[in-house]
Amino acid sequence: MSLGHPDDVEAFRRLVLERSGLILSAEKDYLLKSRLEPIARSEGIADVAAMLRQVRLAPTARLAQRCIDGMATHESFFFRDNTPFDQLRETILPALWRARGASKSLRIWSAACSSGQEPYSLAMMLQEERARFGDWRIDILATDFSQPILERARTGLYSEFEVRRGLSEQRQARFLVREGEAFRIAPEVRAMVQFRHHNLLDGMATLGRFDLIFCRNVLIYFDPATKAKTLEAIAGCLNPDASLILGSAETVVGLAGAFEPTPGLRGVFRVRAPAAHAGLRIAS
Ligand SMILES: C[S@@+](CC[C@H](N)C(=O)[O-])C[C@H]1O[C@@H](n2cnc3c(N)ncnc32)[C@H](O)[C@@H]1O
Structure with missing residues (x-):
């Protein structure tokens, strides 16, 4: 499974760590793919590889922030853990x-x-x-x-x-x-x-x-x-x-x-x- 050019993927991992504190280790590549694919689709971008290239070129743009947000887990429920x-x-x-x-x-x-x-x-x-x-x-x-x-x-x-x-x-x-x-x-x-x-x-x-x-x-x-x-x-x-x-x-x-x-x-x-x-x- 290729997510894109290794330099673009690595740059995205670093960006997520810097901006959110979230660690995306290599074992989490499946997560990267499953969470970034719908974003690429809704942005009308050909694939995740092309999107990660754009993010690398413009790390402060709206798209980059959307991709960083997309990597967070938002699971929550009422009175969690009681x-x-x-x-x-x-x-x-x-x-x-x-x-x-x-x-x-x-x-x-x-x-x-x-x-x-x-x-x-x-x-x-x-x-x-x-x-x-x-x-x-x-x-x-x-x-x-x-x-x-x-x-x-x-x-x-x-x-x-x-x-x-x-x-x-x-x-x-x-x-x-x-x-x-x-x-x-x-x-x-x-x-x-x-x-x-x-x-x-x-x-x-x-x-x-x-x-x-x-x-x-x-x-x-x-x-x-x-x-x-x-x-x-x-x-x-x-x-x-x-x-x-x-x-x-x-x-x-x-x-x-x-x-x-x-x-x-x-x-x-x-x-x-x-x-x-x-x-x-x-x-x-
Ligand atoms: C799993 S949810 C936890 C929600 C709630 N606290 C609970 O326990 O049910 C984690 C939340 O942390 C947020 N988050 C991740 N990194 C963050 C950061 N650097 N600053 C603020 N919020 C962050 C995510 O957007 C996500 O909504």
Whole structure:
């Protein structure tokens, strides 16, 4: 199977790594082909080889960005993995209610939110906890580096298959509005989420500080150096008593000295106290 001139293919692999952090090893050539072919077809380009040549010649053009986006995995579903959401409801949120009782405000970031199921799940859970925070100010920022997937997320429109994947009948009845064959997230849930374009490899200072960050199922695609750099940047966005929640196959161990696991909670990490952090060697 030829994807094109080896130099063009190699240049594309490097471009994807530089712009998104995603590693495309040679064993993933089948993925390159299956994801790039439909893009070539819809762009009216003869084949993947011709498209990769164009991308190499114009790496900052719209086509290059479309091809980079096309290599990302956007798989997501409502209340994915359950455990993080159970831990949130039972332990993390009650602690935050106590700690933020004076300011009555919470900022949450769903980093690499894909088609929106994660931030909408958070918003639904917070709606369910309304009795506790009725008069609080709660902001959920949801970001992704793919513009097309963000546009989809903003619509809040899901197929029956997507809705059934993770939403109980009770939640479907409470938080969805049927629109023909599809379902739209209810306005009060959508109003809680603000979607914004952001690449995790770029600066995070403009995003502000958060009480809770969900960054799940994206670091697995990065190489160790990029993971470590991203985690160190995320540490700078967390309030001192805030939590970072990673995906079930992800950890900070051996990557980011800024974090320590939260005892008793799976996949939940806290920023270490500065003195403890200063003595640790950070992997690069
Ligand atoms: C598998 S989805 C995870 C979605 C959600 N967090 C979840 O766990 O269900 C990974 C998402 O990461 C996004 N992504 C990949 N590289 C990124 C980067 N460098 N910056 C921001 N988002 C990125 C992709 O566009 C994709 O939507």
